[in-house]
Amino acid sequence: MGTLHGRKKRQLRAFLIAAAVLLAAVAAVFFFLRPFEGTPAPSAPSASLAPTQSAAVDASPHSSPQSGENSPSASQEPQNAQAPLETGLSLYEASLTVDAEQNLLFGKLRLTYVNPYPDSLFEVVLNLFPNAVSPKCFTLETVTVAGLDADYTLDENGTHLTLPLTRELKTGESTEIYISYAVQVPKTNDRFGVGKNRLMFGNAIPIAAVYENGAWRMDEYISTGDSFYSEAADYRVVIAAPQNYTVSCTGSVEEQRTQSGVTTMLASAYEVRDFAFSLHKNAYVSTQNANGIEVVGVALTKKAAELAAKSGADALLYFSDKICDYPYNRLCVVDFDGSGGMEYPGLIMINTSLLGGSTEEYATMVVAHEVAHQWFYGIVGSDQLNEPWVDESLVEFLGFAFSRANLGDAVYDELWQRSFESFSTYQRALRLDAPLKSLQGNDYFYVVYAYGAHVMRDLFNNLGEDTFYAALQNYVGEHRYKNAKGTDLIAAFSEAAGKDMSAWFEAKFAP
Numbered sequence: 316m317g318t319l320h321g322r323k324k325r326q327l328r329a330f331l332i333a334a335a336v337l338l339a340a341v342a343a344v345f346f347f348l349r350p351f352e353g354t355p356a357p358s359a360p361s362a363s364l365a366p367t368q369s370a371a372v373d374a375s376p377h378s379s380p381q382s383g384e385n386s387p388s389a390s391q392e393p394q395n396a397q398a399p400l401e402t403g404l405s406l407y408e409a410s411l412t413v414d415a416e417q418n419l420l421f422g423k424l425r426l427t428y429v430n431p432y433p434d435s436l437f438e439v440v441l442n443l444f445p446n447a448v449s450p451k452c453f454t455l456e457t458v459t460v461a462g463l464d465a466d467y468t469l470d471e472n473g474t475h476l477t478l479p480l481t482r483e484l485k486t487g488e489s490t491e492i493y494i495s496y497a498v499q500v501p502k503t504n505d506r507f508g509v510g511k512n513r514l515m516f517g518n519a520i521p522i523a524a525v526y527e528n529g530a531w532r533m534d535e536y537i538s539t540g541d542s543f544y545s546e547a548a549d550y551r552v553v554i555a556a557p558q559n560y561t562v563s564c565t566g567s568v569e570e571q572r573t574q575s576g577v578t579t580m581l582a583s584a585y586e587v588r589d590f591a592f593s594l595h596k597n598a599y600v601s602t603q604n605a606n607g608i609e610v611v612g613v614a615l616t617k618k619a620a621e622l623a624a625k626s627g628a629d630a631l632l633y634f635s636d637k638i639c640d641y642p643y644n645r646l647c648v649v650d651f652d653g654s655g656g657m658e659y660p661g662l663i664m665i666n667t668s669l670l671g672g673s674t675e676e677y678a679t680m681v682v683a684h685e686v687a688h689q690w691f692y693g694i695v696g697s698d699q700l701n702e703p704w705v706d707e708s709l710v711e712f713l714g715f716a717f718s719r720a721n722l723g724d725a726v727y728d729e730l731w732q733r734s735f736e737s738f739s740t741y742q743r744a745l746r747l748d749a750p751l752k753s754l755q756g757n758d759y760f761y762v763v764y765a766y767g768a769h770v771m772r773d774l775f776n777n778l779g780e781d782t783f784y785a786a787l788q789n790y791v792g793e794h795r796y797k798n799a800k801g802t803d804l805i806a807a808f809s810e811a812a813g814k815d816m817s818a819w820f821e822a823k824f825a826p
């Protein structure tokens with residue numbers, strides 16, 4: 316009995332050990348398999364940009380700039396490369412070819428979309444902003460999700476592409492979206508479109524909309540102001556363009572080469588909320604080093620290129636000192652035919668007459684405004700449709716703050732007077748925190764910029780410079796690469812001030 320009992324115990328022990336080993340093996344298999352289904356790490360672009368599980372989907376007759384001898388190869392030493400980060404963010408790998416004769420852009424985009432939200436997703440919405448600027452200029456060729464042809468829908472204006480997923484996408488899981496497309500770039504003289512000897516590609520790459528409160532944000536595009544609201548992501552983009560054009564873009568240029576009249580570059584950008592680029596024909600390029608960050612001025616005159624680089628570098632140093640280090644290693648400041656300026660991550664566009672004109676101080680202030688957006692809009696995003704004051708009122712004031720520090724009180728006073736002269740007779744009937752759609756025409760400038768800058772100046776004078784910037788440092792620290800709300804900005808000022816500032820802001824918001 317004892318022996319039998321002992322044998323049974325040994326058998327049981329052996330069984331338990333075997334079961335434990337099996338369980339451990341299963342757990343290990345699951346552990347090692349998990350990364351392949353979950354968060355992807357940014358990787359080097361593959362030789363051909365096509366969906367990984369589908370063959371022969373490239374319907375474009377135009378050759379990929381990544382194929383053949385023009386292709387930047389991994390064996391080359393990267394120039395000015397920024398190491399890929401384990402960001403866990405969505406990855407956009409794009410191959411873009413510009414036909415500057417016909418004003419055409421051919422794009423192939425492989426998006427490894429990572430669900431950053433607590434909800435499971437059953438579809439992904441991409442914004443096709445070119446169609447909002449020029450109806451039907453953006454033509455979809457191939458659209459696949461997880462390697463299968465996508466049964467997609469486009470809304471009435473063609474600006475929101477809804478892609479049903481092949482399975483539930485849980486928090487942190489990823490799926491692969493591939494689209495190839497062609498864009499007939501319209502003549503707009505603006506941030507997206509053809510101008511004089513320039514092609515500007517602001518908001519030209521399809522990027523994911525924001526999902527919040529259980530639904531995708533599919534806002535109407537409003538051309539006054541910036542209808543842009545997005546999540547931070549990683550980008551690896553190959554751009555091929557005619558040799559006589561200077562290509563500027565978001566991020567770092569890892570490789571660049573020219574062959575047979577075509578310049579091909581590979582750019583990478585990590586933790587940015589959009590990717591913009593531009594082509595300038597026979598342009599002047601001026602470069603400044605701002606504490607190791609390359610600031611590149613690109614314009615159609617030498618003077619404008621030099622001013623772009625110099626003022627961009629000065630502003631970058633100022634805000635890096637006051638707020639926090641600029642986290643990327645390159646900033647392009649390029650001229651364009653649009654009015655004022657326009658911000659994108661790592662690339663800002665400044666009106667060509669301003670840069671090349673006689674009002675250098677004013678141009679410098681506009682550059683500083685757009686550089687300040689690198690922190691407020693870029694590093695910390697906000698809902699530019701529902702709360703345009705959050706970034707715009709703040710950076711409008713910061714542009715002047717930079718001018719005062721760099722050019723002195725007299726220049727600052729003069730710039731303030733000149734900029735807001737007509738505001739003194741404006742009767743404000745709208746709240747400062749009004750949404751973009753209710754701020755049309757002059758109201759947008761007067762309320763968000765002119766009045767908003769006055770409010771921020773009052774706040775600056777009320778709190779003092781140190782407390783004001785301490786609040787911005789905390790705000791950026793807490794919401795870096797995320798989207799913040801107006802209440803978050805007020806909370807940061809309250810914390811720095813050591814008192815609740817909500818009532819103070821409410822009194823300023825009200826008409």
Ligand SMILES: [Zn+2]
Pocket residue numbers: 658684685688707710
């Ligand atoms: Zn702005």
